[in-house]
Amino acid sequence: MVHLSSLLLKKYHGGYVVIRLAMAGHKQANRPFYRIVAAHNKRARDSKYIEQLGTYDPLPNIYNEKLVSFNFDRIKYWIGCGAHPTKPVAKLLGLAGLFPLHPMTITDAERRRAQAELSAAAGAESEEQTEKPAEV
Amino acid sequence: MFHVIGRRSAPVTRLLASRGGVLVESVRGRKSRGDPVAKSKEGRIKVPPPVDPREMVVLKDRYTEYQLILKALRLEFREEVLRKKFEEETGSLAEERARQDAEEHRALMLWNQEENLRLLKARVLRVQKEEEEAERLKLEAVMKLEQQQQEFIKLKEKQVLQLQEEAKNFITMENLDQRIEEALDHPKNYNFAVDKEGRVVRKTVLQ
Numbered sequence: 166m167v168h169l170s171s172l173l174l175k176k177y178h179g180g181y182v183v184i185r186l187a188m189a190g191h192k193q194a195n196r197p198f199y200r201i202v203a204a205h206n207k208r209a210r211d212s213k214y215i216e217q218l219g220t221y222d223p224l225p226n227i228y229n230e231k232l233v234s235f236n237f238d239r240i241k242y243w244i245g246c247g248a249h250p251t252k253p254v255a256k257l258l259g260l261a262g263l264f265p266l267h268p269m270t271i272t273d274a275e276r277r278r279a280q281a282e283l284s285a286a287a288g289a290e291s292e293e294q295t296e297k298p299a300e301v
Numbered sequence: 302m303f304h305v306i307g308r309r310s311a312p313v314t315r316l317l318a319s320r321g322g323v324l325v326e327s328v329r330g331r332k333s334r335g336d337p338v339a340k341s342k343e344g345r346i347k348v349p350p351p352v353d354p355r356e357m358v359v360l361k362d363r364y365t366e367y368q369l370i371l372k373a374l375r376l377e378f379r380e381e382v383l384r385k386k387f388e389e390e391t392g393s394l395a396e397e398r399a400r401q402d403a404e405e406h407r408a409l410m411l412w413n414q415e416e417n418l419r420l421l422k423a424r425v426l427r428v429q430k431e432e433e434e435a436e437r438l439k440l441e442a443v444m445k446l447e448q449q450q451q452e453f454i455k456l457k458e459k460q461v462l463q464l465q466e467e468a469k470n471f472i473t474m475e476n477l478d479q480r481i482e483e484a485l486d487h488p489k490n491y492n493f494a495v496d497k498e499g500r501v502v503r504k505t506v507l508q
Contacts, residue, residue, distance in 0.1 A: 241378045241381065241382075242378075242382055244374070244375055244378045245375075245378035245379045245380075245381055245382035245383075246379075246382060247379075264370075264371065264374065265366075265367055265370045265371070267367065268360055268363035268364050268367050271363065272356065272359075272360055272363070
């Protein structure tokens with residue numbers, strides 16, 4: 166019998182391994198679910214990967230949590246072998262603690278906080294303005 | 302408008318455009334180089350997102366720090382991978398394992414050799430027996446053949462003697478007259494009668 170996997174192993178010229186999110190929803194509409202996966206750069210997002218290293222569920226559950234799982238041992242191995250994590254994976258790993266916090270996470274949080282303060286201040290001002298005419 | 306399509310996961314559906322009936326595939330990036338701008342986008346000037354310089358400075362610092370830490374982490378992980386590999390190949394446990402494997406191999410080879418010897422002896426005996434059997438069968442066959450030949454010769458001799466015996470009573474040209482005379486002189490009567498009890502009567506009316 167012909168050893169089929171040797172026929173399917175593709176050689177990539179100048180390709181590298183990435184750690185990225187691959188959609189794993191079995192084509193359910195409006196219900197995404199991601200696998201954290203080590204794959205070749207040139208492969209399609211959902212196609213054959215080298216190894217699965219975790220999961221990420223973007224929709225919050227009944228306790229308002231978004232569940233993430235990591236196989237830290239294997240992630241360390243792959244990064245040691247020269248894999249590149251993508252931006253969302255780097256952000257998740259930063260929140261998990263393996264990596265330092267991503268700058269954009271901090272920046273986005275600061276922006277949101279500034280926005281929230283601005284809207285709170287605007288809300289307080291509009292409340293005062295509505296109160297003043299009411300008093301007067 | 303048959304634009305080069307990038308990777309698509311959904312199947313492509315074909316629609317007829319409202320303008321001029323040109324065949325269009327509903328895929329991202331439908332417009333090709335020479336297509337005119339849409340009416341709603343005529344005066345549009347694309348502007349990059351606004352950048353706050355203070356935030357940018359802070360962000361650059363954060364990025365340099367982040368990249369530094371990441372580089373260090375990468376080197377750490379690389380070192381760990383190499384160390385594990387080294388341990389695997391040339392660590393103390395690896396030596397033990399290699400030694401044990403060599404021992405096992407030696408023992409197994411010895412056993413194999415003994416097995417071979419045993420089988421060799423068995424085979425030699427078997428082959429000898431078979432040869433003897435073959436010899437015996439051959440001899441038997443030869444003997445049988447000889448015997449058959451002998452029997453054939455004897456049969457033929459007997460037949461020859463029989464014939465010689467009978468030849469004495471043959472009628473030849475010399476005997477012819479004599480035998481005719483004899484036959485005419487002695488008429489033989491073959492008639493007889495048998496009873497149900499088995500009494501035979503040969504005396505009949507002679508002719």
